[in-house]
Amino acid sequence: MSFEITKEYLEEIQQLIASKSNEHILNLLDEVHYADIAELVEELNFNDGLYLIKLLDSEKTSDVIAELDEDDREKILKELSAKEIAEEIDELDTDDAADIIAELPEEQKEEVISHLEDVEHAKEIVELLRYDDDTAGGLMAKELVKVNENWNVLTCVKEMRAQAEEVTRVHSIYVVDDNDILKGRLSLKDLLTTSTKTAIKDVFIKKVDSVTVNEEDEEVARIMQKYDLEAIPVVDEIGRLVGRITIDDIVDVIKEEAEKDYQMAAGLVEDVEADDTIWELTRARLPWLFLGLLGGVGAARIMGLFEGALEDNAILFMFTPLIAAMAGNVGVQSSAIIVQGLANDNLKGSISNRLLKEFSLALVNGAVLAVVLFAFTWIWQSDFNTALAISISLFAVIIVAGIIGTFIPLFLDKRGIDPAIATGPFITTSNDIFGILIYFWIAKLILGF
Template identity: 75%
Template sequence: MTPFKLTEELIAQIEELIENQRDTELNSLLGDVHYADIAEIINELNEDEATYLIKLLDSHKTSDVLTELDEDVREAILGNLSSKEIADELGELDTDDAADIIGELPQEMIQQVISEIEDREHAKDIVDLLRYDENSAGGLMAKELVKVRENWNVLTCVKEMRAQAENVTRVHSIYVVDEEDKLIGRLSLKDLLTTSTKTHIKDVYIAKVDSVNVNEKPEEVAKIMSKYDLEAIPVVDEIGRLVGRITIDDIVDVIREEADKDYQMAAGISQDVEADDGVWELTRARLPWLILGLFGGLGAAAIMGGFEEMIAKHAVLFFFTPLIAAMAGNVGVQSSAIIVQGLANDDLKGSISNRLVKEMLLALLNGVILATILLLFTWVWQGAFLSSLAISISLIAVIVVAGFIGTFIPLFLHKRGIDPAIATGPFITTSNDIFGILIYFMIAKLILGI
């Protein structure tokens, strides 16, 4: 199968077909195209063209297309559809995707759309999902699953599974519940196929099953599923009743969104933005950290002003100021990035003190190696051993302090329930610039005796 490739020629062809309302050719052209590729096409069309295409194509396909669209594009399209048309689209989706889309609608329209959904059980499940916080396992789960009761025999179990599976896109697991719908285990398909039809499920099910509470954070769900290589995980309420399941495709979205957020935070962007957002939105996201950097630079300049006399006597110190600041920032970012990654993946082992000692020893080793190279270079270049020694010793001290700050701050923030990703990038760079410059000139003053 040839991979889909979006080209300007294809977009132009589709725009021409829409303009001339050549519906048969459009259906023929896009009939075998994957819904994710159609979403990519629609993202490139204007609002009217996108709406026309959604209304033209079969709702079985366009319902999936809606889940793949950029949020602003989807919002514009939904604004051009009637309550009945939106309900038809939602009727084809799993409950978690339907709840996500309907949650984006204006409050006054939500009830209208729900009342238009023909499958009342499907509508009830969507309403049930809407009551959960979107940043929880309940807000992430789908209601579609296959469950059997422990007191059924295998024959009854198979009949019930056939009926339930009609509404499930993919059957990852078969869950076993008691009379109160409390999750008690899972059922192996192999055991089901190789067991007598008269055998009761309670005699063959597997009691061990991983599950999460409806109030669990999506990030924690992602860690559990990643750790145990799960394709799906059941969700239970406060009293242990099975209420839904979360599948791997939803977790991939969580991981991607979390990675995007952490990357932006590390780059000094304070809120979730995209490249296509307006100038004002991008400015608001970037400006706070740029202001922090500005004040950090002013602080460093003020510190240097306090050592003006020393700089005048030993001008070589001034030449190496950018190097000291850069090394402090680089080491701090490296240390914090490793810690943040370890916290995100739940890979950090041992106590905080052991981690700090390890990072400081690592910084000390790197500092000594770099300082030795710098000492030889500066001595040969300037011929002033004392100044070269002051610069080199300062570099060691700055690197060790930067390693400590880069390690301690994300660990401290994590303990306080604050996203440690905020510690990387501009925050660490600015703080280490200030401390680095201060340490640099204080050690130089001590060694040079000024």
């Protein structure tokens, strides 16, 4: 049964904190998972959450702090001394420890590192801090199990027992040579069924997927997703095994990328959350809203060029929102499919083939919708030419919008720009303008104004 923080449970914890019933609190939270305690800390007011962090043992609160939302973690860490932070860091795997230290002010980083009791742990954390956050080096942990190809099975088992004490989960056993160059991986089944005197180099599996320290995190996620990996080894520029990345880190990367793309598609230029300040939210939203304003002004200017025609053909004005909306909708649909395909790396074929396919799709959709609109307008207005002008305009607008929605994200991707910026306001605004222009141009040709 999943843990749930009810109103009654929250009130009980608050009352226990108020009465400083520490032993009762410890008993109540003894079997609670650290992720659930992190959620509890975020639900409590700041002082009560900090009280829990300081009350519980570092072995548990270290994971709680790593699990907290970044803003909440920053507030908590400000209230802890460098020594207290170091005590938490000492309990964490190197990747989580490096992530937390990276968030600290520069002068505090050195102070915290100087208080770490495990010197080897500190050295590994410092090494990880050298890598950019969005690379394999920034994602990896140093904790892993590796064996030398020149060992026999008996020596291998002894060494693995010692190494495994420092590793939370043993996903794979990696094989290296005397220079720590990654050679392959070892099957646990082969290890258990092979003579203790057999050399590891005679039984290990030479094929092993790996990534380099400078590989982008999105590419690491793609590789692990494609080959269904729970962990992947990381090597340096000369092939030495330096760490491993586990699936939990990749889930975080995928989640962050999805949130970023969603916000970008919605017209937010930077990462924001609902509880950010008004200034931060305004700064994130205003640029795209300004683009939308320019698009609206452009569309209004185009309509102004046909002001006289609108007076004589008022029915055209009534269908203007429909044309603009259909242009935006088709464009966003097309671009969303392309962006999704690019993100999942399952978009095959050339740009020309993709454009041809989208053109064919737009032809079918446009034809069906245009026939429906023609029938509706003709029955309503009893004017063949007007119905023809509006329906042909819709047909043309859908085709153009589909091509624009397909081409722009493909073009941006070829130029190394995140194609997610093509969706949302950008596509909608551009297609609004093109849609209005095409609409009145075709109407002018057919109705002769």
